[in-house]
Amino acid sequence: MCGPAPLPGAFPVQSTPRVRVYLACSLDGAVAGPDDDLSFLADPGPADSPAADAEVLRFPDFLAQVGALLMGRRTFDVVAGMGVEWPYGDIPVLVATHRPLHDAPSTVQAVRGPIDTLVARARTLAGDADVYIDGADIVRQALTAGLVDELCLTIVPVVLGRGALRLFDGVDAVQPLEFVSSRRFDRGMLQLTVRPRR
Numbered sequence: 001m002c003g004p005a006p007l008p009g010a011f012p013v014q015s016t017p018r019v020r021v022y023l024a025c026s027l028d029g030a031v032a033g034p035d036d037d038l039s040f041l042a043d044p045g046p047a048d049s050p051a052a053d054a055e056v057l058r059f060p061d062f063l064a065q066v067g068a069l070l071m072g073r074r075t076f077d078v079v080a081g082m083g084v085e086w087p088y089g090d091i092p093v094l095v096a097t098h099r100p101l102h103d104a105p106s107t108v109q110a111v112r113g114p115i116d117t118l119v120a121r122a123r124t125l126a127g128d129a130d131v132y133i134d135g136a137d138i139v140r141q142a143l144t145a146g147l148v149d150e151l152c153l154t155i156v157p158v159v160l161g162r163g164a165l166r167l168f169d170g171v172d173a174v175q176p177l178e179f180v181s182s183r184r185f186d187r188g189m190l191q192l193t194v195r196p197r198r
Contacts, residue, residue, distance in 0.1 A: 018149035019119060019131045021139050022062050023167065024189075026156055030164035031136050036078050040158050057152055057183075057191065066091055067129025068122040073097035075135035080104070092125045094118060096138060115141040136167050144172045148196060150180070155190045 024041055025031045032038055069091055071079075076095045079087065086105050093108045095101060096118055101110050111118055119142060122131045133142050142148050176197040183191045 017067070017123065017126055017128055017130050019123070019133060019142065019147055020062075020066075021133050021142075021148055021151040021153075022057075022059070023134070023139070023151075024154040024156055025167050026158050026160045026164065028159045028161065028164070029166045029168055030160040031167050032078075032165040033160050034163035036074070036165070038078070040156055040160060057193075062152065063088065063091065063132075065130050066132040067126030069093045069132045069134060070118055070122040070138060071095055071133070072135030072138040073099065074137070076101070076104075076108070091132075094122055094125070115145050116147065119145075119147045136165055137170075139167065140169075140171050143168075143175055143196070146196070146198075151177075151192075151194050153192050153194070154185055155192065157188050157190075 023031055026040060033040060069088055071093065073095055076093075076097070080103075088107070090107055093105075094111045095104075095108060096112065097110050098112055099110075101108060104110075111121065113121075115138070119131065119133075122133075133139055133148065139148070139151075177194045178197050180193040180195055182193075185191050
């Protein structure tokens with residue numbers, strides 16, 4: 001796979017807040033297997049894979065730049081059902097849903113409306129920080145509406161095949177993108193940063 005070499009200092013704090021996507025997916029573009037199975041993330045490569053590039057953007061470093069998160073209900077249910085500590089700390093989280101949220105952390109609220117309204121609300125909550133969008137359906141809506149500034153995709157070297165939840169299925173039109181950087185992750189993964197061409 002070709003792309004620009006890693007850029008020195010590729011992840012400084014930006015002066016203009018961005019709407020960003022940070023996801024892991026399979027080589028065939030799936031973010032989950034059948035029945036929301038995420039086991040493909042657990043062991044993506046042999047233990048002796050090369051070490052990660054120093055410029056890889058780790059999730060905690062990404063979250064440190066985030067002021068609000070917008071996710072879909074399906075994603076919320078998967079994360080909430082993992083049986084682990086809520087991974088987003090005290091970051092305000094908006095969940096796009098028409099159903100009540102039960103036993104959600106105090107930082108989480110249910111919202112509804114068109115995608116541009118939801119992203120605008122998340123931007124208001126985020127202030128001078130970035131907005132993080134998570135969940136295949138929400139990402140597709142935001143990308144189609146021209147609301148995404150950057151996608152950071154960690155590619156796991158596996159093909160999930162039939163029945164998997166694919167990130168870009170249902171995108172309504174061609175979305176021209178440009179590669180910003182590519183980085184080798186440890187255990188065989190590759191991290192790509194891309195931005196819409198505008």
